[in-house]
Amino acid sequence: MKSAKARPLDDIDRRILRELALNGRLTSAQLGERVGLSASPCWQRVRRMEDEGVIEGYAAVLDARKLGLHQTIIIEVTLERHDDDIIERFGQALAECPEVIEAYLTTGEYDYFIRVAVDSTEGYEKFLRERLYRIPGIRHTRSCFALRCLKRLVSPLPDPAG
Structure with missing residues (x-):
């Protein structure tokens, strides 16, 4: 509703x-x-x-490591162009990648911030070759492997005092 x-x-x-x-x-x-x-x-x-849409839904939070996804990688992506069609197609392609667990269109040096979960460095290489680099319009990427998660929330926590 x-x-x-x-x-x-x-x-x-x-x-x-x-x-x-x-x-x-x-x-x-x-x-x-x-x-x-x-x-x-x-x-x-x-x-x-x-x-009212304040509560969007409910979800189970899964442990990626127990699912065999031991590597979390943050990828920054710069597109070749910034026209609406390229941005729309790139966003749709990311949404279809099961490895992508978060993706943001951003401001600044990079156009997208993407977080992926894979089983290994070999799994990450496969993701790059078979999924990400096949999406048209990418000019540059930069990747960082997460060593440890220090904080993870599914939603922001409202201040109870307002």
Whole structure:
């Protein structure tokens, strides 16, 4: 649905969103207890924020290493040109690559910031040769292998105090 216009969030809304961002599997009763509401008004607020599009959805967070994806690589990409067609086609091609777990069109020296997860350096080479470098319009790339993840959030955590 997500058609209702979002109204300003109050402190309770922000506390609800913070708790859901940390654990999306909380029941309405558990969530209400954590934010100081009974289950029914808490559920109503959650439904309203879902309808307004403040809450976009819920997802399971998977451990890439346990899926055999031991390498995370950050790639910066510069395109040859910046016309709408090239940008659109490049974005669509990235969306079709299963190795790509994040992709941003950016400002600055590089046009795209991409994060990929692969099984090994050989898997990364295969991704480059068979997927990324086959996308038309790339002028330059630069890659960095992540050594360790220091912080990872699926969503920003709202300040409960507003």
